[in-house]
Structure formats: C-alpha cells, structure tokens
Amino acid sequence: MDVKRIVLLISLALVSYLMVLQWNQDYHSPAPSVATSAPAPSVTTASSNAVEDERLHLGEAPTPAAQAASPQALIQVTTDVLDLRINPRGGDITYAALLQHKQRANTPDQPFVLLQQDNQRTYIVQSALEGLANRGRIQFQASQSQYQLQEGQDSLQLDLAATIDGIPVVKRFVFQRDSYEVKVSYLLDNTSAQALETRFIGLIKRDNSVDPSQGEALGMSAFLGAAFSSEENHYEKLEFDELRERRYLSEVQGGWVAMIQHYFVSAWIPDAQQTNLYSTRTDNQGRNIIGFKGAAQRIEAGQQAEISANLYLGPKIQSRLEAAAPYLELTVDFGWLWFIAQPLFWLLDLLHDFLGNWGWAIIVLTLLIKLAFFQLSATAYRSMANMRKVGPKLQQLKEQYGDDRQKMSQAMMELYRKEKINPMGGCLPILVQMPVFIALYWMLMESVELRHAPFMLWIDDLSMKDPYFVLPILMGASMFVQQLLNPTPPDPMQAKIMKMLPIIFTFFFLWFPSGLVLYWVVNNVLSIAQQWVITRQIEQQGTS
Structure with a gap:
C-alpha cells in the first residue's frame, strides 16, 4: 500500500502543479520588467x-x-x-x-x-x-x-x-x-x-x-x-x-x-x-x-x-x-508532449469539421479517448472493485493489528495474494493515461480555434471560465460519485486527502477554461458508467 500511496500522491502533485500554474496566472502575474x-x-x-x-x-x-x-x-x-x-x-x-x-x-x-x-x-x-x-x-x-x-x-x-x-x-x-x-x-x-x-x-x-x-x-x-x-x-x-x-x-x-x-x-x-x-x-x-x-x-x-x-x-x-x-x-x-497533442488536435479538428461545434467535438474526442483506453481502464476498475470487495476484511485486519504497521502490511499482502488482487492494478493504468491527459490539456490551451468558440446554452466561449460555474460544480460532483465507487483507503490520512479532492478540484476548476472542464466532466461521467458496471459485476460474482 505504501507504493500505491506514493503513486497516488505523485499523480495528485502533478495535477496540483497544473492548478498552481492556473492560480498564479490568474491572480499573481508579475508586473513586466x-x-x-x-x-x-x-x-x-x-x-x-x-x-x-x-x-x-x-x-x-x-x-x-x-x-x-x-x-x-x-x-x-x-x-x-x-x-x-x-x-x-x-x-x-x-x-x-x-x-x-x-x-x-x-x-x-x-x-x-x-x-x-x-x-x-x-x-x-x-x-x-x-x-x-x-x-x-x-x-x-x-x-x-x-x-x-x-x-x-x-x-x-x-x-x-x-x-x-x-x-x-x-x-x-x-x-x-x-x-x-x-x-x-x-x-x-x-x-x-x-x-x-x-x-x-x-x-x-x-x-x-x-x-x-x-x-x-x-x-x-x-x-x-x-x-x-x-x-x-x-x-x-x-x-x-x-x-x-x-x-x-x-x-x-x-x-x-x-x-x-x-x-x-x-x-x-x-x-x-x-x-x-x-x-x-x-x-x-x-x-x-x-x-x-x-x-x-x-x-x-x-x-x-x-x-x-x-x-x-x-x-x-x-x-x-x-x-x-x-x-x-x-x-x-503544444509542449514536450507535442507528439501526442498534435494527433489529438488533428482528430479534434476533423470532428469539428463534421460536427460544426468545438464543444461537441471535445465531447466526441473524449469518448474516443475513453474507448481507446477502455481495456486499460477496465483493468484499473476491476482492481478497485476487488479492493472494495475486501474492504471489510482490511478493516478487520486494521482492528486486529492496530498500530503494528509491519504485521498489518504482512497481513494485507497475504490477503491480496489469497484473493489474487494486485494492489498496483488500479494505479498503473491511470499513470499510463496521464501523458494523454496532459497533452490534451496543453492542446486545448494553445489552440486559437477554441478562442471565443461557443458551445451551447450559457457557454459562449470555450476558452474562458464558465460564467455560472455549472461545469466545475458538475465536475466536482462527478469526482465525489467516483469516490463512492472506489475502495476506502485504510490509511486515515490518505482517506482524508481523497475526501478533500472533489472540493479542491472544484475550487481550482472554477477559473479553468470551460472547454477543458467540459472534457473532465464528460471523462468523469464515462468513467463512472464503466466503473459502476464493472463494480456491479464483481460484487455479483462475490455473492453468487
């Protein structure tokens, strides 16, 4: 679990770094020298x-x-x-x-x-x-x-x-x-x-x-x-x-x-x-x-x-x-991941030519990316579902060994071996997808085609923040639903961090361009649907 925690914190630090860039740009831009x-x-x-x-x-x-x-x-x-x-x-x-x-x-x-x-x-x-x-x-x-x-x-x-x-x-x-x-x-x-x-x-x-x-x-x-x-x-x-x-x-x-x-x-x-x-x-x-x-x-x-x-x-x-x-x-x-961002833009531009709207093009692009990583995401969600299934047993081990972290760790590894669970299975697939997410982030930021591009209803500029903060709130809500499907971390500090993430992300995403937030919302909704189906299947297998 220590390795899994490190991987999770690295991912969190990376996303937090991007958010700090956003906050610094909006409110702490230095005066020109x-x-x-x-x-x-x-x-x-x-x-x-x-x-x-x-x-x-x-x-x-x-x-x-x-x-x-x-x-x-x-x-x-x-x-x-x-x-x-x-x-x-x-x-x-x-x-x-x-x-x-x-x-x-x-x-x-x-x-x-x-x-x-x-x-x-x-x-x-x-x-x-x-x-x-x-x-x-x-x-x-x-x-x-x-x-x-x-x-x-x-x-x-x-x-x-x-x-x-x-x-x-x-x-x-x-x-x-x-x-x-x-x-x-x-x-x-x-x-x-x-x-x-x-x-x-x-x-x-x-x-x-x-x-x-x-x-x-x-x-x-x-x-x-x-x-x-x-x-x-x-x-x-x-x-x-x-x-x-x-x-x-x-x-x-x-x-x-x-x-x-x-x-x-x-x-x-x-x-x-x-x-x-x-x-x-x-x-x-x-x-x-x-x-x-x-x-x-x-x-x-x-x-x-x-x-x-x-x-x-x-x-x-x-x-x-x-x-x-x-x-x-x-x-x-497009930054150092241009070799990923460039094909993504080519596909986004092609979708726009067909759909005539950059917002819908982002939605369809998100769907295609999700399909490309479908099997990889499924592996991660199965691992999370299995972790969720053995959650009560992990809680029992925690009560049994208390603060003896060495025995607790040995017992957990034995439980994972017995249940044929890879504790890293839920993290590595996500890390593999991170370069694509980062490349998409920079691609959406650098493309002048999205500047002042309207989507629908109140979103009249995909390069600017949502004026009513509807998309960031939906994004935060979707992250909260995802957490309900994920196993509760046995580490209390890690569990507190996970509970705070939807609030932290929602706060920073209030000022993010609506085109980028739209991608996150659609990606989260698709992830919730896929994760819910896989979790139900594994839970039903455990009760049959």
Missing part, C-alpha cells in the same frame, strides 16, 4: 563577416515622439481580415487589428489588436533598405489616406513613393483576400550613374508589456518572446529576459523570425533561397527588437529591381502558418 539599458552583446552563431552588422539599425534611432505619427497622418488599409495603420515615415506598420478575432467574446464590434503604438503598448513592424536607411527614415507619400479591399477584389496594392538622392523608390504592400500574409517590396529604379548595393531589413519591435491575449481564465502561462527558424534548428525560442542577457546572431539560408504570444504571431519571412542574417537587440528604452537582414542586392546603373519579403500578422492557425513558411506552424507550441 523593463530594462533600462541594453547589455553587452554576445554572439550565438554567425559567420565572421556578419558580426559588424548585428545591430540591424534602420538608419537613425528616432525618439518616441519622432517615431509616432498623428492618427490623421497614418494610412489606413482594410481587408476582409486585417485593419492596418501604416506610418508614411518609414512605411512602418504601427497598428494591426484582426477583424475575424474579437478582443473579447462579449465585444463583437472590437477586433483583437495585435500591433499598436500608444501609451499602453509598443508593438510594431518596421522595414527598410540598407544604404537608403542610412540617410534616415524615408518620408513616403501615398495617393490617398485610406485603402480598402472591395467586394469582388482578390488583392489590394498600396504604393508609397519617395525619391532619395534622385533615385525613385516605391515601397509596395500587397494584400490578398482571406490572408494574413502581406508582401512588402521595395521597387528601385537606379537612375544614377553608379551601381547601388542594398539589403532588405525587417524588424519587429515590442516592449515588455503583458500579453493581451493571455486572458483571465487560462490554465497556463503561454510563451511570450521571440522565435527563429532555420534548416538546422527548425524552432528556437528566446524569452525577453534572454534577449536582454545575450544577443542572438545567426546567418542561415531561408528561415524566419517571429514574435510570439498566446494565440497570435507576427513573423518576417524572407526569401527562402537567400542567406539571411538574423539578430536581436534591445534599445535604450528596454524594448525588444528582433529581425533579419537579407542578402546583398546589386543594382547596376540604369537597371530596376524589386527586393521583397513576406510578413505574417495573424492567429496561430496551423494550416495557414504551414502555408506561409516551413516550420512556422511550430509556433503553435
């Missing part, structure tokens, strides 16, 4: 001729007042999925709202804001050309202040024009219908008498403010920071603290650089056929800057050229990310 100065650089990987270029400056380092533009000066671009504001000074994207994703479920008229530059947050996307950038941020001109993708249009093009030292420069943004990808290009007409050499520079700048998509009822603390990709290292993450402690520098072919938060991502995707220099730094205000510098492009006198890169601004939907760039779908981080 702000660095006052950039630390000395440290190089991760780079070719020798790239080190001098690591800072990836866009020319001058403007003050916040110089960076920001009045709302009237910004150029508005609206597609069916994006609402952007572009600063004509430099052509920076300083605001991006995702029209198909709401700020909150109860504010349908307020889209989720990914990029912004105001007193609340600085999170912008910048780009420039090396050489031209050294002359300072270019002041572009547009033919109009508002652009909108019209009904029946498949694409929208915005051209910003300027002339630098007599060289015409056009910065072009191309948007596609139902797409979060933006093609950013520089069109150069070298009318000078000399060859021009330049590179595309793409940056993402973000301060240390909290993740606005984290929500108020998440059971996890989602990653917030930078990520890079190459053929050698498909997915590498760096938290903001790491960016301040050391400089990342890597020169690879293709790849991408991204700023990641819960549910959403922004990413620069340069030409996959060229060698790109990826780098990080922090500015004197402690803001985190990540980006890339593309391969050198030589434009002979009298020639024209187009230098471009793609930009992704949107939700972490795996199919869209996979289409945008190789390995970009890895930003949907």
Whole structure:
C-alpha cells in the first residue's frame, strides 16, 4: 500500500502543479520588467563577416515622439481580415487589428489588436533598405489616406513613393483576400550613374508589456518572446529576459523570425533561397527588437529591381502558418508532449469539421479517448472493485493489528495474494493515461480555434471560465460519485486527502477554461458508467 500511496500522491502533485500554474496566472502575474539599458552583446552563431552588422539599425534611432505619427497622418488599409495603420515615415506598420478575432467574446464590434503604438503598448513592424536607411527614415507619400479591399477584389496594392538622392523608390504592400500574409517590396529604379548595393531589413519591435491575449481564465502561462527558424534548428525560442542577457546572431539560408504570444504571431519571412542574417537587440528604452537582414542586392546603373519579403500578422492557425513558411506552424507550441497533442488536435479538428461545434467535438474526442483506453481502464476498475470487495476484511485486519504497521502490511499482502488482487492494478493504468491527459490539456490551451468558440446554452466561449460555474460544480460532483465507487483507503490520512479532492478540484476548476472542464466532466461521467458496471459485476460474482 505504501507504493500505491506514493503513486497516488505523485499523480495528485502533478495535477496540483497544473492548478498552481492556473492560480498564479490568474491572480499573481508579475508586473513586466523593463530594462533600462541594453547589455553587452554576445554572439550565438554567425559567420565572421556578419558580426559588424548585428545591430540591424534602420538608419537613425528616432525618439518616441519622432517615431509616432498623428492618427490623421497614418494610412489606413482594410481587408476582409486585417485593419492596418501604416506610418508614411518609414512605411512602418504601427497598428494591426484582426477583424475575424474579437478582443473579447462579449465585444463583437472590437477586433483583437495585435500591433499598436500608444501609451499602453509598443508593438510594431518596421522595414527598410540598407544604404537608403542610412540617410534616415524615408518620408513616403501615398495617393490617398485610406485603402480598402472591395467586394469582388482578390488583392489590394498600396504604393508609397519617395525619391532619395534622385533615385525613385516605391515601397509596395500587397494584400490578398482571406490572408494574413502581406508582401512588402521595395521597387528601385537606379537612375544614377553608379551601381547601388542594398539589403532588405525587417524588424519587429515590442516592449515588455503583458500579453493581451493571455486572458483571465487560462490554465497556463503561454510563451511570450521571440522565435527563429532555420534548416538546422527548425524552432528556437528566446524569452525577453534572454534577449536582454545575450544577443542572438545567426546567418542561415531561408528561415524566419517571429514574435510570439498566446494565440497570435507576427513573423518576417524572407526569401527562402537567400542567406539571411538574423539578430536581436534591445534599445535604450528596454524594448525588444528582433529581425533579419537579407542578402546583398546589386543594382547596376540604369537597371530596376524589386527586393521583397513576406510578413505574417495573424492567429496561430496551423494550416495557414504551414502555408506561409516551413516550420512556422511550430509556433503553435503544444509542449514536450507535442507528439501526442498534435494527433489529438488533428482528430479534434476533423470532428469539428463534421460536427460544426468545438464543444461537441471535445465531447466526441473524449469518448474516443475513453474507448481507446477502455481495456486499460477496465483493468484499473476491476482492481478497485476487488479492493472494495475486501474492504471489510482490511478493516478487520486494521482492528486486529492496530498500530503494528509491519504485521498489518504482512497481513494485507497475504490477503491480496489469497484473493489474487494486485494492489498496483488500479494505479498503473491511470499513470499510463496521464501523458494523454496532459497533452490534451496543453492542446486545448494553445489552440486559437477554441478562442471565443461557443458551445451551447450559457457557454459562449470555450476558452474562458464558465460564467455560472455549472461545469466545475458538475465536475466536482462527478469526482465525489467516483469516490463512492472506489475502495476506502485504510490509511486515515490518505482517506482524508481523497475526501478533500472533489472540493479542491472544484475550487481550482472554477477559473479553468470551460472547454477543458467540459472534457473532465464528460471523462468523469464515462468513467463512472464503466466503473459502476464493472463494480456491479464483481460484487455479483462475490455473492453468487
């Protein structure tokens, strides 16, 4: 019984750890730290001729007042999925709202804001050309202040024009219908008498403010920071603290650089056929800057050229990310059990396509998982039922041997041998299933598809807590019923812990996302039905 108790307490500790994460996220999130100065650089990987270029400056380092533009000066671009504001000074994207994703479920008229530059947050996307950038941020001109993708249009093009030292420069943004990808290009007409050499520079700048998509009822603390990709290292993450402690520098072919938060991502995707220099730094205000510098492009006198890169601004939907760039779908981080979580999501997505509702998809997925572990669960329940059957005999042994734990243990083992009961039979099958439960937990937390997804009746957002706490109460009640079917532990302390579990779980699950609580409720109900049938069968065998 000591081994069984240890296994039970390990399982309890694991679940309690997940609950502590939930409680800490909801009520004890630390205030974001702000660095006052950039630390000395440290190089991760780079070719020798790239080190001098690591800072990836866009020319001058403007003050916040110089960076920001009045709302009237910004150029508005609206597609069916994006609402952007572009600063004509430099052509920076300083605001991006995702029209198909709401700020909150109860504010349908307020889209989720990914990029912004105001007193609340600085999170912008910048780009420039090396050489031209050294002359300072270019002041572009547009033919109009508002652009909108019209009904029946498949694409929208915005051209910003300027002339630098007599060289015409056009910065072009191309948007596609139902797409979060933006093609950013520089069109150069070298009318000078000399060859021009330049590179595309793409940056993402973000301060240390909290993740606005984290929500108020998440059971996890989602990653917030930078990520890079190459053929050698498909997915590498760096938290903001790491960016301040050391400089990342890597020169690879293709790849991408991204700023990641819960549910959403922004990413620069340069030409996959060229060698790109990826780098990080922090500015004197402690803001985190990540980006890339593309391969050198030589434009002979009298020639024209187009230098471009793609930009992704949107939700972490795996199919869209996979289409945008190789390995970009890895930003949907299912944790160390991703090899279990990924097939579970594939099945959940397939069920949603058939059922049309994520709540019912979770229910059916729970049923399928229960069927997959049916025989394993049956073994555990038979062991519990046999333990329950010999409960009166165990109580007699306890009364007989009192506090003599050694004799009590020997007598119990003899009883188990006589009754052909494996005391570990009820624990090991449950432990085997724990990785699946944990993988499902992280999968439900990380999937943007469940954000603001309604189920039925009062559940209008499966990623948020049950507003009336009905599901957590049902979950606690189902745990209590399960305990009635389980054998009473002979150890008084263990018995007290088991009695408290339904109350403890109910309390913590009050703030868990309703999609996850729905899974637990359905799983418990199915477990109760299976356990009740097996317990009745064994009890009837004992009386026959």
